Amino acid sequence: MVKIGAAVLLVALGALLAANDNDPVQLGIAVVAAAGLLVWGVRDLVAPVRLTAHPAGITVISGYAGQRHLPWTAVERIRVDTRPRLGLRTETLEVDAGESLHLFSRYDLGTAPTEVAETLRRLQATHSTGVTGEPPR
Incomplete structure (x- = not known):
């Protein structure tokens, strides 16, 4: 939601600056930057979970809002x-x-990547032998 709010503020600021200077380029740049922020913000709303682990493996975000089971x-x-x-x-x-190769930042995970890596390694060691099936839905 912060990104969407920032996009709205960016357009408003661009419009204010363009109105004062009669320069449509400033407004255009602000609108393009705001559109990027808006797309990024909507992705966070559509696909908030980037990584999940379960006995059958992990599910990672794929593309804009898709998922891929590994x-x-x-x-x-x-x-x-x-x-x-x-x-x-x-x-x-x-x-x-x-x-x-799937990359996740602290922002994507909601916690330190080191903690998540330790948990994933532990789960992989526990569940990598003899487990088949689909991830839970």
Whole structure:
């Protein structure tokens, strides 16, 4: 909701600046930036859950709002990539499924990627042998 509110404020600010300067380019730039924020905000509303784990494997977000089930046997590696950026340390959870790599930030997960990686590794070790079936609906 914050992103959608920011998009509305951005258009209003662009309109205010364009009205004062008679410059339609400022309004155009504000509208394009607001459209990007709006699309990003709607995605958060349509597909708020990015990663779920269950005995049969994990389900990850795919595309804009789709989902893809990965059985535990398809998950080759779970790791956390830590990098310094702008004086801060950022962590990204990487789930490597062979032909696809799925990346999740702290924002996507709602908690530290390190904690999620530990939980996923524990679940994978527990459920990767002999479990078949579809994820719960």
